Amino acid sequence: MSKNVFTFDINMQFKELSKNKAADFGSLSRKKIRDSKSLFIIEGEKCVADSLNCFDLVNLVCTKEWLEANPTRLDKISDRVLVAKEPGLMKKISSLSSVPDVIGIFSKPRQPLDIPILDKDSLYLLLDEIQDPGNLGTIIRTCNWFGVKNVFASKGTVDIYNQKTVQSAMGSIGKVNVVYCDLGELITKNRELPVFGTLLEGENYTNLKSGTTGFLIMGNEGNGISPHLKSMVTKAITIPPANDLDHPDSLNVAIATAIILSRIC
Numbered sequence: 001m002s003k004n005v006f007t008f009d010i011n012m013q014f015k016e017l018s019k020n021k022a023a024d025f026g027s028l029s030r031k032k033i034r035d036s037k038s039l040f041i042i043e044g045e046k047c048v049a050d051s052l053n054c055f056d057l058v059n060l061v062c063t064k065e066w067l068e069a070n071p072t073r074l075d076k077i078s079d080r081v082l083v084a085k086e087p088g089l090m091k092k093i094s095s096l097s098s099v100p101d102v103i104g105i106f107s108k109p110r111q112p113l114d115i116p117i118l119d120k121d122s123l124y125l126l127l128d129e130i131q132d133p134g135n136l137g138t139i140i141r142t143c144n145w146f147g148v149k150n151v152f153a154s155k156g157t158v159d160i161y162n163q164k165t166v167q168s169a170m171g172s173i174g175k176v177n178v179v180y181c182d183l184g185e186l187i188t189k190n191r192e193l194p195v196f197g198t199l200l201e202g203e204n205y206t207n208l209k210s211g212t213t214g215f216l217i218m219g220n221e222g223n224g225i226s227p228h229l230k231s232m233v234t235k236a237i238t239i240p241p242a243n244d245l246d247h248p249d250s251l252n253v254a255i256a257t258a259i260i261l262s263r264i265c
Contacts, residue, residue, distance in 0.1 A: 017082040040161035048104035054174020055106040066101035095163040129220040137168020138254035144172035146265040202236030212264040
């Protein structure tokens with residue numbers, strides 16, 4: 001008597017990714033399209049899995065081979081899965097040189113409209129015109145590591161949903177709350193909080209204590225903290241070089257952020 005053997009058939013449950021849909025998702029590499037559609041992309045199995053509880057999943061796109069190897073992992077989201085059966089479709093969406101087997105399309109959370117009144121017993125990172133998406137992603141990942149839950153970015157700071165930023169954050173993108181706002185207004189509305197600014201002429205950062213609260217401003221990669229925000233700093237701090245006579249002009253902003261947070265968190 002022959003034995004019935006169950007064969008997994010992707011056509012039974014999952015829709016196929018079309019060329020037009022792949023092109024639509026690929027267009028999310030542009031900020032203008034991300035903003036208009038309120039969508040963004042997360043790439044790679046681990047990063048997508050880490051983000052499922054942080055953002056609303058619109059579609060999960062995967063290769064036929066990955067799906068056949070993981071048939072039971074998508075039971076709860078099967079109606080949102082799109083299978084890329086044709087070669088090259090995943091590449092139309094991905095920004096990576098090594099195209100992943102899994103890509104998530106997520107809804108962007110809404111940004112608050114009002115400047116908040118903040119808790120005086122917390123540390124808040126302020127990012128002033130950070131331009132490099134890799135730097136921003138690394139800063140977000142670093143904040144997640146050190147337990148900094150709230151980051152405020154100037155409106156001229158690179159988009160947190162830029163694919164390079166998301167990739168650099170390595171799954172931390174949904175673990176840290178990032179709000180774009182007028183940083184000057186934020187400081188003014190929360191005058192009771194001390195404002196620490198990273199400036200070359202500042203006090204050695206090692207003088208700060210663990211558990212420091214208030215605002216910590218990190219400035220633009222080339223120009224540092226803007227003059228308006230610099231005038232609002234109540235305590236300037238710096239990371240001194242080992243050799244006063246032979247050193248680069250400045251530290252990378254993501255590295256500097258990590259050094260300071262390792263001291264004060």
